[in-house]
Amino acid sequence: MKNFDFIPSRGTVTSPKGYKASGIYCGLKRKNKDLCLLVSDSPATVVGMFTSNNVPAHCVVYNKERVQSGRAQALIVNAGNANCCTGQRGWLDNLTIAEKTAALLGLDAGDVLVLSTGVIGEPMPMNKVKNGIAMAVEVLSYDGGVDAARAIMTTDTVPKHFSIELELDGKTCTIGAMAKGSGMIHPNLATMFGIFTTDVAIDRTLLDAAFRDAVNDSFNMMTVDGETSTNDTVLLFANGAAGNSRIIDKNENHAAFAAALKQIAKEAAKAIAEDGEGATKLVTVTVDGAVSKEEAIRAAKSIAKSLLVKTAIFGNDPNWGRVVQSAGASGVQINLQKFGVEFAGVKVAENGGAIPFDREETIQMLKNKNVQIKIDLGAGSISATVFTCDLTYDYVTINAEYHT
Amino acid sequence: MKNFDFIPSRGTVTSPKGYKASGIYCGLKRKNKDLCLLVSDSPATVVGMFTSNNVPAHCVVYNKERVQSGRAQALIVNAGNANCCTGQRGWLDNLTIAEKTAALLGLDAGDVLVLSTGVIGEPMPMNKVKNGIAMAVEVLSYDGGVDAARAIMTTDTVPKHFSIELELDGKTCTIGAMAKGSGMIHPNLATMFGIFTTDVAIDRTLLDAAFRDAVNDSFNMMTVDGETSTNDTVLLFANGAAGNSRIIDKNENHAAFAAALKQIAKEAAKAIAEDGEGATKLVTVTVDGAVSKEEAIRAAKSIAKSLLVKTAIFGNDPNWGRVVQSAGASGVQINLQKFGVEFAGVKVAENGGAIPFDREETIQMLKNKNVQIKIDLGAGSISATVFTCDLTYDYVTINAEYHT
Structure with a gap:
């Protein structure tokens, strides 16, 4: 494999080394999986972009602050309830979700990010969510990427997951992705959910530069219905498990990684547009x-x-x-x-x-x-x-x- | 009738004194009237507002220039063909429509305004239009307002026509209106067609001030599908036939006229929104x-x-x-x-x-x-x-x- 032969495969967020995931049903939707958990074996460098909507959901406010630290190890996502416009209770529910997940995984709550999507303005049924978190932790798996992609869907008709491989320093490095969202899509900074994982070792500033460039050319170049959601989020975790020598400047390796990331981000964005609500084309x-x-x-x-x-x-x-x-x-x-x-x-x-x-x-x-x-x-x-x-x-x- | 008792009636553009109109079928649509003519007995003061679309139809470019003169006596409107993106030929067709109408009415071509609405990018079938103009001139009538309102419709389901009366200096003055448009509606300066006639005698600057205020609070506060047409136009003719002492400053009479105009413009705009393509509410x-x-x-x-x-x-x-x-x-x-x-x-x-x-x-x-x-x-x-x-x-x- 040469550096620039990018062969996108139908991989998942667990295709890169050192990531487990799960997707289970906890009762937020009428049927189908509705709770997704993604965990890195070691703390990952994290970057994110968020909706510019002036009425952000609680999870957006929370994640924006958490991502500032540059580090995260887990992500818990529910579909069916956006936990937006739910007042002080909604904010506390978001914290409880992070804390409960962290406790079961043995992590600091600060290392857990939270995403919610679904109806706006209805309180989160927390008993269902708490039971769900326990189930999701139980079935975490290095092969859980497809289940995870299914569990973040709302009106999507197909799960959207991808991976791409590239060679850096003789090591095979991988980027995995899942995305969701087929309505309320006209991104302004980022769209519904795009969740990326990679095992590349890379400095956070350089990771962020590649990430922003990729998002601007992919999710920010896609629209379904001209609506900008309250919960739009794109995240990228990089845990360094591939064993390449850490990318610390804008060299050939950085360019290769940035190009691969842009390609997989474009595939994810096109998949969202193609599966837009009711779309035939x-x-x-x-x-x-x-x-x-x-x-x-x-x-x-x-x-x-x-x-x-x-x-x-x-x-x-x-x-x-x-x-x-x-x-x-x-x-x-x-x-x-x-x-x-x-x-x-x-x-x-x-x-x-x-x-x-x-x-x-x-x-x-x-x-x-x-x-x-x-x-x-x-x-x-x-x-x-x-x-x-x-x-x-x-x-x-x-x-x-x-x-x- | 007191000055401020505005009683909107289901009148037409021929409700004010000194206006004739007609609406006939000339073959631009599959069926239904498609050519409208409006003529004032004497030259009228005219003001207009036009689409801000950067691809204006030929009629918009033409009328913008003509309205600068402040005077017009006739308006010819076709529905079925927008005469937009039709190149140099389209521009010449527009001039021919004005000239043919003027010749049959015994007017200067410069006193005739032209409006077109319908499909973009197809050449105007001029033989049909020329025959139609002759027919429309022939059936001009002081009772032609309803036919005129029918002839400007495209996907509208109902004709939209109104009038309102007010008393100035002991004289009954009238404002008439017709409007069309139920798709490609998200005005940016003005929307599809709003055509107003009045017999009030009023200075052009004061007419213009009342007109812009009324349009900004009515047509510019209405949307059907977020689209800004290439042909949007609102026009107001004032021929002074009511016999009131000419309004030459911002006195009580100007305020009464401006309020009446704003009310009828709002009724017209609401009627367009209510009849938006496919609308039930x-x-x-x-x-x-x-x-x-x-x-x-x-x-x-x-x-x-x-x-x-x-x-x-x-x-x-x-x-x-x-x-x-x-x-x-x-x-x-x-x-x-x-x-x-x-x-x-x-x-x-x-x-x-x-x-x-x-x-x-x-x-x-x-x-x-x-x-x-x-x-x-x-x-x-x-x-x-x-x-x-x-x-x-x-x-x-x-x-x-x-x-x-």
Whole structure:
């Protein structure tokens, strides 16, 4: 294996050395696993990014403070209840979850991070959670990654877990990941949950740099419904168990690790978009010809979250005017004499105007599971790509009937 | 009738003195009227507000320039084709429409405004339009307001027309209105079409001041799907035929006119939201306790365009956490110890946390055709109200199958 041959496999967070995990059912959801535990054999270096929502869940406030220390050894995640807008009681429940988990694992409570996802504003049923923590500790396993990925799901239809390997100093190093979230997804710093583990030995500042770069190019370039959750969190644990010589500067090894991390983060983000609530298609929106990176991203996100673009794609309708409308509405610079559009691989506009195209062929192209949309703003030379999904009847069903 | 007794009636743009209108079918839509003509007996003072979309339709560019002159006598509107992204040919087609209309009416082309709405990026079928203009001129009538309102509709399910009367100097003065648009609605300066006529005699600067104030409090406080159209336009014609002594300063008469105009503009905007594509409910979102007007409006619009809030209301689901999530995502100041929420008239959160509430009663309240959502951010003392609708299966149907 050479340094740069990245072969993503369908691995898990327990693919790297020295991580155990479990996923069990404790009664927070009607059925299906709802409590996940991840533990490193030794204290890990940890970095995180969190939602910018001004109404953060208790777990976000807690983890933000804990991650400052740079060290963690375990993570307990529940699905079904967000423990957000639950007042002082919710804060105490969050502490109790950390303390109970730590006590059973023989750790300091400060080394346990906590994540919650689900309904906002309802108190956490703590008896169920406490029993669940005991069960989760009991079945911890070096093969528990798939169970863990299943236990963090809410309206996701498939568990999302990955791993990637790279060679550093002759040692095989691994990054594992799991992710969840298929609604309330329009990240602003990070999205729902992305949880990464690695056995690479690396300085925390360099870990953080690679992590932020990877998240900005993956989770922050993905939208399902334009909503920014109160609980969004991405975490990365690095326990150094691979035995490589610790990465302490921005050398070739750091570059290789950063590239591998970015690749697995992109796979995780695309998997979330593809499994967006009700989605039938993964939609890739590329904006070229922008005057700045900020404007390229702004236009691409505007198109990617446009209800009219997303419903057109669901309906296999080559209504590219909606793409132009959405780019225009984002307020970015567009050259009206030069812009062009490609819709599902078919060139439909150039020099700022409609051109004849084969409507039937385009409709056939739109029936693919992966749809590409490209617009060249004709104003500059900067590009950005954002991932999203189509908007379907099932999105309405899922969200009109989520609670009742 | 006293000065301030405003009695809105189901009038039209021909309710004020000195306006004729017509609405006919010329083949731009599959069926139903699609060409509207409005003519004042004498040149009118005109003011307008236009979309901020960076890809404006040809008619928007044309009207912006024409409205600068402050004078217009006729308006020709087609529905079915937006004449946007149609290149140089589209610009020439727009001029031809103005010139043909002017010639048949015996006016200068410069006194004719043009509006288009419909599909983006397809060339205007000019033969149909030219024949239509001749037909529309032929059937112009002082009672043509309802036909006109029908002819500007696209996916609207009902025509929207109104009038309001007020007494100035012992003279009965009238404001008439028609509006259209039920998708691609998230105004940014103005929305789809709002067309106002009045017979009040008033100085243009004072007309403009009343107009901008009314539009900002009505069309700019309404959203259907978060999309900003390429063709959004609001126009107001004032021909002075009522015979009041011309309003030349900000006196009591100006205040009365401005209040009447604001009231009819709000009725028109609410009618658009209520008839939003696929909508079953009119939703009124009020934000209190903001630190500034800008933040109050920002939070209210974020909630009003939230897919999760709109699908919850469609499903009669008292999932108020989505309201808080959306307010938080808008980035405005929120006091986490003080905020409170009322959902369909039921208090569901206060002091920043959930409180017990009667879920069944709230579900019943949500089944009403008008749903109120209130959030007090607890951070200041400023309020704002925005109108929207729920998000339904029919929205997806309409927009997935619009073209094909």
